[in-house]
Amino acid sequence: MFDLIIIGGGPAGMTAAVYAARKKINTLMLAREIGGQVVWTGKVENYMGYQFIEGFELMEKFEQQLKQFPIDLRSGEEAVSVKKTAFGFEVGVRSGRVFQSRALIVATGKIPRRLNVPGEETLTGRGVSYCAVCDAPVFAEMDVAVVGGGNSALEAIDDLLKIASKVYSISEKGFTGDEVLIDRVKDNPKLVCFKSHQVTEIGGRERVESITFKNILNGEKTLASVSGIFVEIGLIPNSNLVKDLVKVNNLDEIVIDCRTATRLAGLFAAGDVTDTPEKQIIIAAGEGAKAALQAQRYLSRLTV
Amino acid sequence: MTEKVVKVYSTPNCPWCRRTKQFLENNNIKYQDMNVAEDKAARNEMIEVTHQLSVPAITIDGQIIIGFKENELKEKLGIK
Numbered sequence: 001m002f003d004l005i006i007i008g009g010g011p012a013g014m015t016a017a018v019y020a021a022r023k024k025i026n027t028l029m030l031a032r033e034i035g036g037q038v039v040w041t042g043k044v045e046n047y048m049g050y051q052f053i054e055g056f057e058l059m060e061k062f063e064q065q066l067k068q069f070p071i072d073l074r075s076g077e078e079a080v081s082v083k084k085t086a087f088g089f090e091v092g093v094r095s096g097r098v099f100q101s102r103a104l105i106v107a108t109g110k111i112p113r114r115l116n117v118p119g120e121e122t123l124t125g126r127g128v129s130y131c132a133v134c135d136a137p138v139f140a141e142m143d144v145a146v147v148g149g150g151n152s153a154l155e156a157i158d159d160l161l162k163i164a165s166k167v168y169s170i171s172e173k174g175f176t177g178d179e180v181l182i183d184r185v186k187d188n189p190k191l192v193c194f195k196s197h198q199v200t201e202i203g204g205r206e207r208v209e210s211i212t213f214k215n216i217l218n219g220e221k222t223l224a225s226v227s228g229i230f231v232e233i234g235l236i237p238n239s240n241l242v243k244d245l246v247k248v249n250n251l252d253e254i255v256i257d258c259r260t261a262t263r264l265a266g267l268f269a270a271g272d273v274t275d276t277p278e279k280q281i282i283i284a285a286g287e288g289a290k291a292a293l294q295a296q297r298y299l300s301r302l303t304v
Numbered sequence: 305m306t307e308k309v310v311k312v313y314s315t316p317n318c319p320w321c322r323r324t325k326q327f328l329e330n331n332n333i334k335y336q337d338m339n340v341a342e343d344k345a346a347r348n349e350m351i352e353v354t355h356q357l358s359v360p361a362i363t364i365d366g367q368i369i370i371g372f373k374e375n376e377l378k379e380k381l382g383i384k
Contacts, residue, residue: 033371074375125356129357131358
């Protein structure tokens, strides 16, 4: 049994872990991946102490600092369930193992919004991608689809137009991103746009073979043969894990007070998964620190 | 102990590919860097071997790891 489990490996989780370690709290840290969303950020110019640093590099520095301390860090271990027990909390990870603790900090950040259509889950990594920056080059000379119309979708389209044979753009509201990006892609003859359309199904056995989408105005369905589907429809708070235990707002963010406490005693939350206004690295890190210190206070009250 | 054959299928701008390679370098593990953005044969090999169209994909003596998973890498490479 641990005193504290921290779920999440972004700025909030890592800062919480450092604070917990310095307070000599027996801590387990579960992180699907170290660095969180910051890894995808390019230049960071507003994290104090660094005039300029790549997001990726900043997270490496966080990690190095974290590893100075005797933290039981399990990266690659994704928490899949959280239960309240008589003694505290029970956290299940994807590999099937279960860990227990007396207090819990949830710092799970945000994750890409899914389409929630048949075929999406089974074909993720097999043609369905949430990372155009990573995976776009794999689809050279293939037909692909990009779902969404915001800046990340437009950037994915722009990248893919350079290498793919044909790019389908499927969106409900058309292009809503920056004009500069729209201008860059809109007249490309390889681009086929379906505005006012919603994806209904992803087809394929071993790999993605097709995408089906529906016209939201008249219900007409279209099927296109594609090898890749890039889902770029924004991010959502990764709060599902504890949704039944805590209060969430209408955006699914975990509601916390100024002490990072949730509705449930012993369960604290920090960073982008919470309803704290403004999602910033420095805010997430600060809140992680707060959460660890509050968890320590909670733990010391338990032992009195 | 014979050295394991490690291949990293990657693309140049993918942060997790960079992390994976750095991790291997830090642990003095030799690997073949398969840049699937440039090398079409490497890409086809990746799809055939791993059935994946996402990077990084890592093979260690034929065992497949998808994504940067530090614990799994450590385990399969026998890194303490």
